[in-house]
Amino acid sequence: MKDKKIVMGELELELEILPEPEPLDLPKFSHDFKEVVESYNSGRADEDMPADELLARSHIAPGTGSYRDFSYIAPDIPHYIAPNCTGCMECVTECPDTAILAKVLPESVVEEELAKIEDPETRERMRAHFAKTKKFYDLPQRKGKEAGLFSIFIDPTKCKGCAECVAVCDDDALEMVHKEGTMVPEYQEEFDFFKSLPDTPSDYINERTPIDMMLTDKTHLFVGGAGSCAGCGEATALRMLAAANAFAYDDQWGIVAATGCNT
Template identity: 60%
Template sequence: MGVLTNEVNVTELTKTKTNGDNGYDSHIVDVQDFFEDVLLAYDQGKDDELPADIHLARSIIPAGTGADRDFSYIAPEIPEFIASNCVGCMTCVVECPDTAILAKVATPDVLDTELGQIANPKERAFMAEQFAITNKFHKAPQKKGKEPGLFGIFVDPTKCKGCAECVEACADLGYNALKMIEKEDTTVPIYQKSIDFFRHLPPTPKEYINDRVVVDMMLAEQSMLFVGGAGSCAGCGEATVLR
């Protein structure tokens, strides 16, 4: 099982050069066993029945396995992005206690090409609505004769627990580019497709990432090495620090 960003297979971080061709050192932790027994037990609400074997007793967890946790139906609400109000400050991305809200910049040509591959008109429109024209990424580069970028915000329904930390952070700045909405039957599926679309897009071009601006590091692929799934509550800052 691989946890993929655009450039990195996070599950490779769990592999070692020992234990033959499969790359896993089962003396440290049995990754397959962790997926099949531990994660399955938690999904079925049977975590109290897990035996204290040598791996669990030492609290050893393989790298990247939090990506497999799914919080899609824990909360009744999820943030909705209002692109017309967004300034691209990425405060929402920084304030998220997990890895539930992600940002990416795409050039218009690249975005049009990717959107053109979506057959369903409603889905295509939804993906397009996740991108905003901002001063930082679009208007400023355009004035300098450079290619403008479109700033996208995406919410991963499998990692969002509905804490609304991102909504409050955005509102505190007066932008109100996010609001909480009730989940309907079609909400989680379309959000899942949007996060799949996000991952399918090329990485943010380096010219849109300013090394002197700390929040810009959240646009880099390396920020997604922290896969989320920890279940951190609103106000927890460890995810931001780690990323």
Template identity: 60%
Template structure:
């Protein structure tokens, strides 16, 4: 009689995993059939679909090069190595790498074609950050490369906005010829060695994505062009992987857009263990996993729950609250889109007053959502000894500091992230970063960090650092003199468009929404000891 395997035997996890799924078969036969369009007719119902298993990182095999007519073009002469384009890309379609000058020459000399060799040489920038500074420190100067993966790029142009005034990126039309060049360039990038650690500055948090151990979201997910959620997930994994390593991370994903685009069979963008759960009980599932990990002596592993408005603000709020009360070392990433994007754009308790959504549509009698927004951060502060941060992926340092601090905190921690949903907010595909910044500037979504380790009082624990004009009601743009209030923000988004008349004047409902945002901001100021 065959001996039954013990699937709790932690000494033979690699062997057990191979027994559960044949990666080679899955990638070649299953993913291959989906890629060539024959899966529906040819694939049998197998043990993998029966178990709802998708191996790690299969999204890397997905090709989106047919999605958009344009693709970013890199101009190395203008690049400063800020890494913002690499950080903000929601699809892991644009990556950076630093190579020592001599090593690059060695690799380029292997290229026989002089035209191709010169093209590849032009993909490397001589920046102050990676060339001049290391040289002054007695380290061999490094050359910085930006590589665009045409099979992952959806053409959202978020990277172009992130690059800003540097003008190192611009969108160009795709052709058969330039797609071939992009693929060859990216292939050269993948064959280069990893960025040496001496070029990765610990104090420059954006540099984390230069390390291979930080690239734990491979792209190939079915998210919308420019999705604000995907960038936040990538950054959370980058910050966690950089410090703890990919082998020490697990994810419990609550039902929502994130589970749809990250597990559309057979494609999965994660290079870490993950499980999908219903949105009302993801934190409860995490409690069970954490308890088992702790039994196994895995206290050092980081466990993250990912969920949106339904999972954390509404139907799953009780599960979240119970998890926080447990005091267990579990971290939560809340993807706050202020709307149920996954199920067609209904309002949630994180939606703003007056917001035009399904189930709170703008009409003659009721002009959008009639309830005030629930402030999850303040509610979480009232739980005993829970770390909470409110941040955006556009505020790169604040976001990374929030994730790093949450991981270090010896107990439950929640990081709430403003995540632009382009279709439901009524904004352009390249606007996630812009709208997140504006949400902070207009007090629609203030930045905050509440750390119980800082003291006994709320004033000591709560920091509003990172918000503009932190002691004032509203931020005033230093160049234009415009007051950046909630109405200014609302003018830029389709979900509030019906509240303005033909002359651009806001109605009473929108004025009440602005009053609500100001009350919330003043309350935070008071709690932080600034009023």
């Protein structure tokens, strides 16, 4: 394309008109972005990472915050006490970083999934995440349906230790504990188990109850990993907005924002 001259009084500017950029290959860019984040996490970015023209132009693929790891930031992390849990979901909806998630599965399905774990100690550690609540266990039985086990799992890579989940829990089902020993790897193993589980069946979801929708995998579009402050209320609001729209429209929608943290 030809250059363009602009004359403003005595000032004459010559602009170079660049060709249209190639369409962005989003899957490839997302993969490349993961490598960028991993380079920074490992401390080798300055040594062997080439300049990235897309990052330089502020092209950030959606969902890439999921590659960030905050497990080394906060000294404390929530501990779930299943026997005290009522399945109210207050902790899940309040978390600004998608660091605490819940799921309900038929009791038989839970037992099938636990049976796949060979190590007895690990199996019991996973079992400790499942609670028998009135809403999901007792009520379905009264209706002649299979009882569901409610579960809470914490993602150590996304939790910033803000303790918002503990603050909103009126049932003493969560407490902050100090990270020590093998706790973080164990939390990660437990969260990986959570991600391997089937999605919550529709039988346990009341679509007229907004909090129930966050039991489904498709509502977890706000992936966490944002650089926002711990306990950020803005992130909580955006996360709930994302969950509500995802429940209704899957991923066929988006947010355009440029106000700092939420980007």
